[in-house]
Amino acid sequence: MNIQEISSLLEKVRESNPLVHNITxxxxxxxxxxxxxxxxxxxxxxxxxxEAADMAKIAGALVLNMGTLTEKEVKSMLLAGKSANQHEVPVIFDPVGVGATAYRTETAKKILRELDITIIRGNAAEIANAAGQQWNIKGVDAGEAEGNISELAKSAAKDLAAVTVITGKQDIVSDGRSTFTINNGHPLLTKVTGAGCLLTSVIGAFSAIEKDPVKAAVASLVVYGSAAEIAAEKTDGRGPGTFQLEFLNSLYNISAADVELHGSFERTNG
Known part of the structure; x- marks a missing residue:
């Protein structure tokens, strides 16, 4: 996989305008x-x-996000997820805050048990807890990472039978065999509520047009992180409010040439 493939996937997303069904x-x-x-x-x-099942079967991808859980929402996630599985629609799962409460942990396990998840994205604490490992978590935020994040991504991918994306200072993508490290992004993303959740949905958009989930995930992270870097440069330290607006502009305006200039990733094993 090279940077030109990633820029071409960005162009394909824009040409295809994929429908992304979000239960977020x-x-x-x-x-x-x-x-x-x-x-x-x-x-x-x-x-x-x-309508959750009907919408899922016509979508290019289904994104399930546990941020604000209710019993009705969980039922809709399962209905949509089973429909997506039946119709070969990729399912992207964001287990927000798993490990923080018993209900969140039980819900994440139920979704992982009953659905075929294509890609799971979270911070290190969320991925560790989803995979049954212990990790500090406060509310829906991760504690400080302690341990090898690449090895966590690799082992979780095997345990969960899904491509695993761990986001943080560096982003890691692994299917249990091949592992990639993405170096793009900016600290201001952590000051904007929903930046991680939006990333999960952007992964859904790329998954809708690229059958290889590892390629889709890596491309999403490189494009997203590059857009964040461009937005931060343009806002010049004026704060998260200005950055959020400019970040949306950067997602809209980022070009293949921008991706090839800013993109930074490497295959770290496999």
Whole structure:
């Protein structure tokens, strides 16, 4: 995989305008929809039991996000996920805050048990807890990473039978055999609520047009992180509010040439 493949996938997203079905949390719905529109995808948020399965089967990808859990939402996730599995639609899972409460942990395990997950994305604490490992977590935020994140991604991918994406100071993608490290991004992303959730949905957009989930995940992270770097340069330290607006602009305006200039990733094993 090279940087030109990644830039071509960005162009393919914009040409295809894939439909991404999101069952996500109430905190990030607007930002997620705007971010997907900016990158060139078509977002839909369909939560009702009566239509979740029907919407999932016509989507290019299904994104499930546990940010604000309710019993009804979990039921919709399972209905949509089973429909997506039946119709070979990739399912992207964001286990927000798993490990923080027993309910979140039990819900994540239920989703992982009952659905065929294509890609799971979270911080180190979320991925570790989803895979049954102990890791510090406060609310829906990770504690400080302690240990080898690449090895965690690799082992979790094997245990969960899904391509694993761990985001942090560096982002890691692994399918248990091949592992990639992505060096793009900016600390201001951690000051914008929903930046990680939007990333998960952007991974969904790339997964809709690229059958190899590792390539889709790596491309998403490189493009997303590069856009964040460009936005930070343009806002010149004015703060997260200005950065958030400029980040949406950067997702909209980022070009293949920008990706090839800013993109930084490497295959670290396999």
């Amino acid at each position: 949390n109430v905190v990030v719905t607007n930002f997620t929809a705007n971010g997907l529109l900016a990158i060139g995808a078509s977002p839909v948020m369909a939560y009702a039991h009566e």
